[in-house]
Amino acid sequence: MEIFTRHKRFWLVAPAVIYIGFFMGLPLVQMAYVSILERGANGGVNWGSFSFDSYISFIFERDLMDNLMVNTDYLQIFLRSFGLSALTTVLALILGFPTAFYIAMQPQKRRNMFIFLVTIPFWTNILVRNYAWMLLLRNGGLIDHFLASVGIQTGGLDILYTPYAVSIGLTYTYLPFMVLPIYASLEKLDHRLIEAAFDLGANKRKAMTRIILPLATPGIVAGAILVFIPCLGAYVTPELLGGGKFMMISNLIGSQFGAARNWPFGSALGFVLLAMVLLAMLVYSLKFKKLPEDAS
Amino acid sequence: MSEVVISARSVSKRFGSGTHAVHALDDVSVDIFQNEFFTMLGPSGCGKTTLLRLIGGFEQATAGEIALEGQVLNDLPPFKRPINTVFQSYALFPHLTVRQNITFGLEMQNISRPDAAKRADEMLELVRLSQFGDRQPSQLSGGQQQRIALARALAPAPKVLLLDEPLSALDLKLRKEMQIELKRLQTETGITFVFVTHDQEEALAMSDRIAVMKAGKILQIGTPRDIYETPTHRFVADFIGDSNFLQGDIKQNGSHAVLTLPGGQNVSLANVDTGTRLSQTATIGIRPERLMLHPAGTSDSALRGKIADVVYFGTDTTYHIAIDDQTALLARVQNRDGSTMAYAKGNDVDISLPAGAIRVLVD
Numbered sequence: 084m085e086i087f088t089r090h091k092r093f094w095l096v097a098p099a100v101i102y103i104g105f106f107m108g109l110p111l112v113q114m115a116y117v118s119i120l121e122r123g124a125n126g127g128v129n130w131g132s133f134s135f136d137s138y139i140s141f142i143f144e145r146d147l148m149d150n151l152m153v154n155t156d157y158l159q160i161f162l163r164s165f166g167l168s169a170l171t172t173v174l175a176l177i178l179g180f181p182t183a184f185y186i187a188m189q190p191q192k193r194r195n196m197f198i199f200l201v202t203i204p205f206w207t208n209i210l211v212r213n214y215a216w217m218l219l220l221r222n223g224g225l226i227d228h229f230l231a232s233v234g235i236q237t238g239g240l241d242i243l244y245t246p247y248a249v250s251i252g253l254t255y256t257y258l259p260f261m262v263l264p265i266y267a268s269l270e271k272l273d274h275r276l277i278e279a280a281f282d283l284g285a286n287k288r289k290a291m292t293r294i295i296l297p298l299a300t301p302g303i304v305a306g307a308i309l310v311f312i313p314c315l316g317a318y319v320t321p322e323l324l325g326g327g328k329f330m331m332i333s334n335l336i337g338s339q340f341g342a343a344r345n346w347p348f349g350s351a352l353g354f355v356l357l358a359m360v361l362l363a364m365l366v367y368s369l370k371f372k373k374l375p376e377d378a379s
Numbered sequence: 380m381s382e383v384v385i386s387a388r389s390v391s392k393r394f395g396s397g398t399h400a401v402h403a404l405d406d407v408s409v410d411i412f413q414n415e416f417f418t419m420l421g422p423s424g425c426g427k428t429t430l431l432r433l434i435g436g437f438e439q440a441t442a443g444e445i446a447l448e449g450q451v452l453n454d455l456p457p458f459k460r461p462i463n464t465v466f467q468s469y470a471l472f473p474h475l476t477v478r479q480n481i482t483f484g485l486e487m488q489n490i491s492r493p494d495a496a497k498r499a500d501e502m503l504e505l506v507r508l509s510q511f512g513d514r515q516p517s518q519l520s521g522g523q524q525q526r527i528a529l530a531r532a533l534a535p536a537p538k539v540l541l542l543d544e545p546l547s548a549l550d551l552k553l554r555k556e557m558q559i560e561l562k563r564l565q566t567e568t569g570i571t572f573v574f575v576t577h578d579q580e581e582a583l584a585m586s587d588r589i590a591v592m593k594a595g596k597i598l599q600i601g602t603p604r605d606i607y608e609t610p611t612h613r614f615v616a617d618f619i620g621d622s623n624f625l626q627g628d629i630k631q632n633g634s635h636a637v638l639t640l641p642g643g644q645n646v647s648l649a650n651v652d653t654g655t656r657l658s659q660t661a662t663i664g665i666r667p668e669r670l671m672l673h674p675a676g677t678s679d680s681a682l683r684g685k686i687a688d689v690v691y692f693g694t695d696t697t698y699h700i701a702i703d704d705q706t707a708l709l710a711r712v713q714n715r716d717g718s719t720m721a722y723a724k725g726n727d728v729d730i731s732l733p734a735g736a737i738r739v740l741v742d
Contacts, residue, residue, distance in 0.1 A: 273470065284484055
């Protein structure tokens with residue numbers, strides 16, 4: 084039975100559509116507009132004078148003779164961000180998959196408790212959590228201290244304010260986003276399939292690689308997306324644990340709207356990032372289109 | 380019969396511990412022979428599936444031993460046992476094609492690809508689904524999935540095939556077809572089948588031998604004919620087919636024993652093995668089709684009763700007969716060209732119980 088006509092059903096989503104439209108759609112349009120404007124002399128923009136300089140200066144710079152020279156500084160920041168996000172995603176997968184598997188193997192009651200525990204870090208402010216990591220990672224910090232006390236002399240850990248510190252912090256922050264979707268796919272995995280694999284002569288390793296991993300792939304892919312994309316846009320963690328020495332895309336964009344006073348360039352960088360993420364999603368959806376359907 | 384393949388000795392299985400412990404199997408011993416279609420029959424919770432899972436290696440026995448061709452299996456994990464299972468839900472791998480499902484077990488045994496492919500073709504042919512090799516399991520009907528599950532389990536040529544209520548998800552017509560199909564596969568492959576079911580008809584139709592189980596114990600093991608004709612327990616007689624039960628006291632009366640019913644009538648137990656039940660309260664069982672009806676007053680050694688109801692079934696007629704306040708009988712009479720006397724509701728009738736059809740049962 085149809086409770087609402089098509090027309091009336093629209094009103095069910097209307098509040099969300101209007102909200103997103105006003106607070107995300109419109110600002111995006113505004114940002115796109117700003118990105119093709121000329122930069123104002125004292126910050127801001129010259130409304131009405133258009134220029135693609137912002138996009139050009141992502142890859143090129145003008146020398147004193149007004150010739151375009153390739154400048155890979157910004158591209159490097161992008162590539163570094165992608166690399167670091169990939170590293171973080173891999174780390175989160177290595178930590179997250181066994182965790183999700185362990186939880187999925189528990190009795191129903193205990194599973195809910197573990198899932199609850201996984202979500203606990205969300206309750207704490209992200210700034211506080213990153214400061215905590217600073218205290219842990221700094222030279223003479225808790226980890227350094229512990230290593231020294233068990234006889235490992237590091238001569239200073241020297242890890243804070245490096246890309247590794249950023250990756251450790253990001254892995255920590257986004258680990259639950261990896262655990263939860265993998266858990267969801269493992270939890271609905273029919274135990275009898277694993278039994279059938281054992282029955283047919285598969286040992287534990289074979290059952291894992293041939294049956295469990297392939298069937299958990301939709302969860303792994305979802306988890307990877309949920310970790311990778313927020314990592315690309317991470318701001319607080321690289322700022323604090325990278326100490327400003329190590330810039331990621333968001334920090335670069337942030338600086339354009341702040342100290343550098345280059346709004347068009349900041350907007351353009353935002354759009355380049357958006358384009359890259361959409362491209363990645365497109366590749367994913369083409370490549371993995373079939374998998375989630377088959378596994379369900 | 381030939382040599383023993385599976386031998387269970389005093390096997391017990393307890394789930395949980397303390398006061399919440401459930402005794403799924405209680406001191407069960409059974410021998411299953413080479414090339415046999417062996418069925419474990421019983422209501423849900425009787426322990427039949429637990430015994431199957433112990434043989435398959437999915438559960439560990441709390442006590443006792445399970446041996447395959449004399450080798451104790453207890454500590455072998457399922458993947459090291461030359462035993463395969465057809466699961467109730469089929470458990471086909473959804474991400475693999477039908478052919479990949481069938482070759483899975485072969486690959487695990489490191490059989491070369493061409494040989495595995497050849498074997499898969501043979502198996503597909505055996506279950507008559509040759510053209511379905513490249514489909515996904517989800518594209519098959521329930522009956523087809525069932526056949527693929529069979530092909531997959533038979534492909535590695537196991538010593539024993541375990542079947543856990545494999546037909547329960549199929550509709551009646553398909554189930555009948557698969558019963559014949561299973562029996563054919565068992566005969567063609569020569570593999571020992573251990574079949575679990577709660578469907579007595581299925582068990583009778585397919586099995587070489589049946590073990591009837593109740594509350595974690597095997598009550599009786601025998602051929603379908605043994606189980607039906609000479610049940611040892613009231614439960615067995617009741618679970619398989621229809622049965623009449625008469626309860627009374629067994630007494631010696633001159634040259635032979637009699638069972639005295641609550642209403643005072645006697646059933647002669649001449650030539651019936653009463654075992655040690657003399658001068659005890661006991662239950663005797665007799666199948667409805669073995670009762671013989673006579674017009675009232677024509678047979679002196681018979682029980683006297685009144686027809687309470689007549690139900691016509693086409694091939695036969697069922698009479699519900701009241702003997703006394705506490706005793707009622709069901710008699711099934713074949714309808715043959717009008718030669719059988721028809722009785723009407725309310726008629727008095729004499730019922731004779733042939734000695735060969737009476738069993739003194741363990742309650």
